[in-house]
Amino acid sequence: MVKDYGQAVLKTLKELGFSAGSKGYNYTCEALLHVIENPRSTHRLSHEIYPVVAKTNDTTPTRTERAIRHAIKTAFERMAYVQKDDTKYQAVFGCAVMSKPTPRRFLATVAEYIKEGDYDSR
Numbered sequence: 001m002v003k004d005y006g007q008a009v010l011k012t013l014k015e016l017g018f019s020a021g022s023k024g025y026n027y028t029c030e031a032l033l034h035v036i037e038n039p040r041s042t043h044r045l046s047h048e049i050y051p052v053v054a055k056t057n058d059t060t061p062t063r064t065e066r067a068i069r070h071a072i073k074t075a076f077e078r079m080a081y082v083q084k085d086d087t088k089y090q091a092v093f094g095c096a097v098m099s100k101p102t103p104r105r106f107l108a109t110v111a112e113y114i115k116e117g118d119y120d121s122r
Helices: 008-015 021-037 037-055 061-082 089-094 101-113
Strands: none
Touching: 008 021, 008 061, 021 037, 021 061, 021 101, 037 061, 037 101, 061 089, 061 101, 089 101
């Protein structure tokens, strides 16, 4: 059975503090959908995920990586320091997140969270 995870990805990123207007948000959405379909691809971010996302967005893998990394950093800082509410990060990561997650950890963990259906689908 093939599921459409698009809405779950959008909802989860929004709840994690991502800003929908940024390139990093769009690239992270695409990267997450790729990881959900190919879980082992997180071991090959630079050689598999970033080039695929870059090609569909007419940019370079380096710019894609930078935008995703910046989006993760900005969202984490927004939730941890501005809103001072990390309950969603705790729900997704299963523990308190003391520092900004790496892109690999973020993509793998959020993809697993969505794929297992732990998000609220309403």
